[in-house]
Amino acid sequence: MIDLDGTVYRGSEKIPAARRFVERLQAAQLPFLFLTNNTTKTPAAVVQNLADNHQISVRPDQIYTPSLATVSYLKAKNHGDLHGKSVYVIGELGLVSALLDAGMVLNETDPDYVVVGLDYDVTYHKFEVATLAIRQGSTFIGTNADTNLPNEHGLVPGAGSVIAMVERATQQTATYIGKPEPIIVQAALSVLGREAAQVLLVGDNYETDIRAGINANVDQLLVYTGVSKPAVVATKAQQPTYQINSLDEWQL
The missing domain is CATH 3.40.50.1000 (HAD superfamily/HAD-like)
Structure with missing residues (x-):
């Protein structure tokens, strides 16, 4: 599960290591889902943005947002x-x-x-x-x-x-509904068809991405390309499972 804002891009600014990371996942045929907290765009629009502005080619069903998780949550409250x-x-x-x-x-x-x-x-x-x-x-x-x-x-x-x-x-x-709540992570696990122990949650924000992994018992990989800074994270009582400066450092 991969965050977008701050992990794959910063607005219109590219993070080149992110494209290489996704391409390595695709080459290894490892299933992944972009798990974003951004609700402004539809999955199709996110796919278009990734392709046009960041040269990352994925499908709409590989995008999961709090919008979709909200629908899933409300359906569960209303007999589907x-x-x-x-x-x-x-x-x-x-x-x-x-x-x-x-x-x-x-x-x-x-x-x-x-x-x-x-x-x-x-x-x-x-x-x-x-x-x-x-x-x-x-x-x-x-x-x-x-x-x-x-x-x-x-x-x-x-x-x-x-x-x-x-x-x-x-x-x-x-x-x-969204990160750091476990609601969205549990819904995303269902979409992936995986158990929590089989998944790694990748993100740049300790307070949302990493806490979401902690709350849902999913391992976390914090990459320092967005919100969180090492000095602040070092003060946290519960540390991320893994920490890196660039996605290029992560070995699949």
């Missing part, structure tokens, strides 16, 4: 069927399309669920609608807790920063 269930969404196309494709309908008045993720065009009105719905009884779902997202500019606000504003306004804590 979300048709007719209503939702208000703060988020981009990747999140909205996953929920609508599962049969949910948009509702700004009294939705069954409010799902909040990263939204590049978030407005006060969206926060207002979400806040009122949650305070009136809608179930509050947060895609992931990342406070920051690494791109070519640096560490910019992530979904967790957006969700935090709704939490503050509602005085409620969201149910989180």
